[in-house]
Amino acid sequence: MKRIVHALVAAVWFMVLCSPIMGLQIQPDKSVVFLWKRLAALGVGIFFASLLWQWYFSSQRASVSLRMPAAVTSAIGLFKQKKTRRAGLGILLVFMLLIPFLPVIGSIYQISILISALIYVMLALGLNIVVGLAGQLVLGYAAFYAIGAYTYALLTTYFGFGFWICLPIGGVMTILFGLALGFPVLRLRGDYLAIVTLGFGEIVRLMLLNWVSITGGSHGISNIPKPGLFGIDMDIQQATVYLYYLCVAAVIVAIVIISRLKNSRVGLALQALREDEIASEAMGINLTRVKLAAFALSSAWAGFAGVFFAAKTSFVNPASFTFMESAMMLSMVVLGGMGSITGVTLGALILILVPEYLRAFADYRMLLFGLVMVLMMIFRPQGLITGERRKYHVTALDGKGEAA
Amino acid sequence: MDFQYFIELFFGGLTRGSIYALIALGYTLVYGIIGLINFAHGEIYMIGAFTALLVAGLLGYLGFPAGGILIVAALAAIVWTSAYGYTMEKIAYKPLRNAPRLSPLISAIGMSTFLQNYVLLAQTPDFVPFPMLLPDIDWLLEKFNYVLGPSDFFILVVSFITMICLMLWIRYTRMGKAMRATAQNRTMAMLLGIDANHIISVTFIVGSALAALGGVLIASHMGQINFGIGFLAGMKAFTAAVLGGIGSVPGAVLGGLTLGLAESFTTGYVAGNYEDVLAFCLLILILIFRPDGILGKHQVQKV
Known part of the structure; x- marks a missing residue:
């Protein structure tokens, strides 16, 4: 709950912060257009971004760096083995050379x-x-x-x-x-x-x-x-x-x-x-x-x-x-x-x-x-x-x- | 080489220099407190100019009296730009407080790129005309034989008053004292009960406010702005800060004025195209031969 309030505050803060530059546009004839939709979208985006941000810093990961998904890590692990690396590079190279055809x-x-x-x-x-x-x-x-x-x-x-x-x-x-x-x-x-x-x-x-x-x-x-x-x-x-x-x-x-x-x-x-x-x-x-x-x-x-x-x-x-x-x-x-x-x-x-x-x-x-x-x-x-x-x-x- | 021409160049340089000094103060304050070259400071200045432009446009559209527009737009620019500075510090620098020295710098470069493109996308890639907001003071200028335009006069007066206020503020208030203490030794300041995070935020806010003021002044002087003006102005202000000795407040003012005069005389007497090259050459030469600047203190390398 506290986090949601926090995220809401952040969303409002950013909407106010960005209101002149994102929300206003001066037309060549000196009239001013308000772009409310852009600001609203920004607010929603910031709300979720803020939740993520808080989750990251609260779960004591601040000292540990972000972990990659298991699939990626295992793929990298596989890549680190010499044999697969050679095979992979070979395939990649052949592919690169074939691209123009x-x-x-x-x-x-x-x-x-x-x-x-x-x-x-x-x-x-x-x-x-x-x-x-x-x-x-x-x-x-x-x-x-x-x-x-x-x-x-x-x-x-x-x-x-x-x-x-x-x-x-x-x-x-x-x-x-x-x-x-x-x-x-x-x-x-x-x-x-x-x-x-x-x-x-x-x-x-x-x-x-x-x-x-x-x-x-x-x-x-x-x-x-x-x-x-x-x-x-x-x-x-x-x-x-x-x-x-x-x-x-x-x-x-x-x-x-x-x-x-x-x-x-x-x-x-x-x-x-x-x-x-x-x-x-x-x-x-x-x-x-x-x-x-x-x-x-x-x-x-x-x-x-x-x-x-x-x-x-x-x-x-x-x-x-x-x-x-x-x-x-x-x-x-x-x-x-x-x-x-x-x-x-x-x-x-x-x-x-x-x-x-x-x-x-x-x-x-x-x-x-x-x-x-x-x-x-x-x-x-x-x-x-x-x-x-x-x-x-x-x-x-x-x-x-x-x-x- | 008549005297009139010299005087014109001199005041032109002084005007430019005082703007550089205003922006340079932001670099120097931040560097003094957390030892970071706030790369995005030039963009903060650009955002200040843009906010003023938009608010002035809005007020003009709503039919606000012309005299009030300048003050409201400038205040709005200062408030919003300070908020940008504050937010930027919280997002891009605070999490990196204890990271290796290069991390915040890279983050700052990223922030600078981000803000430039943010304004580019949200507004326009073209130059936009900046409204003439400064009041007409011809009666005063006649006495000076028009060596000073109205905007020059305004820039000089406002920036000097601001700089003097800043120096007094740093010298005599509690907050200023706390800032100086934090700059000297953050750990010790914290032990003595100074909230360092708070001080850092205040530093960013003050620096951004000064940059916003500089942005408003220069934009009404030049008459047009675009998203890219922050980069060059930022680099030159940084040159000024280094020239005067980064971390030193009077140094930044001195450096700004020196750079402004040097540029003005080079443009006037040597070659017009190479004023930017001059600034960068000056920057490199100072960093190589006297990295502590004119008023900076020599720092001993610690293991």
Whole structure:
């Protein structure tokens, strides 16, 4: 009963709170429209949300994080076994490669959606290195994405360079920028680092916007060619399918490299850095080198993704690289689970594909991204899939350690 | 480079700077108390401007006398925006009080995205004209040779009075004292019987009210608003807060005025397009070379 009263109070509070912005609208002729229905719907929604909220915090779960349904947990458990994982990945891979041949989802529109989903997977995986593994909050990741995209766009318009030359150049450029950003921010941590990277992202965007003579300002650069294949002429359909395969390949390469990286010396150092900077320094980890490595490794993927993006849309302008874009990439990492490769991949796919296919959500996507970030931090800060730590089990006392 | 032009730029910068200072105070107060960069503060300011616009529109529609509209709309904006600030703290930050340092920051970024899109969806993605609410005070301006527009004059007067009131409030009232104590050491303040949760709520309310006031003033100065104005204003105000030394109230005012003047002179004498770039460059340079700002205290890293 007390909870219902509480929920009612919350509902009324929110209805009053939102009454000007949700309930009023000024028409061009200066007349005012009242939108009572919207407010009523909001009140009902808040009532139930409040009940849920109270239930969650009262049932002493505040210290324990939200548990997933048993089916999901067991599915993840199954996935963790090597055999099923391999089989599952194999099936997934075959499916991914077959997609262009399936008439239902193989239309050029669907494939280009999948390409952008794959590009975001790449971005999320890259951002995961610096945010998830190294624990350095970077809010300007879209800048690296932009640098990759503009590298390809500029080199191809001014010098006629092809996709395959630009891909590594894009990577190198972003690594250079990553290092350029990494050096000065070495001393910063936490929130200040986040703000500086955000400032960096905005500076890059504003430079692209204002340097009209080279970047074309807000009009951007158009007519960027798609990647070629030994000079074979391809129509737009074939070129898109080809680009799709390239993206699948790039994502596979990214996943392999990043999962190898995770358990390498550098990767473990990154994770130590995330846990405690001072302690890891005391353990002999060279903070300078490790942080720069994190920035370089992470930004390279954004560069590659940027080149792919420019090739996909054949048009770039600064509006594609706003702070919202960085926030979206961050919410993918947060939703999926910081540090977990499977999680981050899943997070990116969910956040791109769900709004794309549930058209009703399309308008609300950024609203939901914001909400996802807040709610995940409160209820499940480790994300959908918890990042796996490497564990060592001592099986017998004969000193044989087994890595799992 | 005549003197008149210089004076115009100077007052333009001062006007801008005092708005930055009003918003920066919100950042600095919250940071001082809970050590969080309240990323959504810029959005709070935007909501303040929108609430004022809608209430003014409603009052105008109902045929309210023009003189009263400004005051009622501004008060409504302040009340509602404070309520937003309060609610936001309860939902997005309070449950994360003891979480790792990055969690509330990510939550704040989420909140900022959420609020921006909330206004975008509930209202409109376009720029909307903001009614001219400020009274005409030409007789006064004639004396100043029109270097100051009526809105500039108003902004300067109102924001300076507000800032002085705030400083007196923090300095001399019980609540202000409790706030300062909580900022210094929350645990100790709680041991001495200060309700820290209450203080934190009050901080958010005061910060939001200041931002709302800034929103109303700047919106009537600029003449149009949209859902995205909060981001840039928020970033610049944050720059101002850091410039002055985050956590320090006089620092925020000083930082705001410095940033406003720097921007105004850059636009006037160097290049118009790059004023935003200047703010961000300034932000990065301060954070790297003097993260404690002009008036901030140096913080020792503890293990």
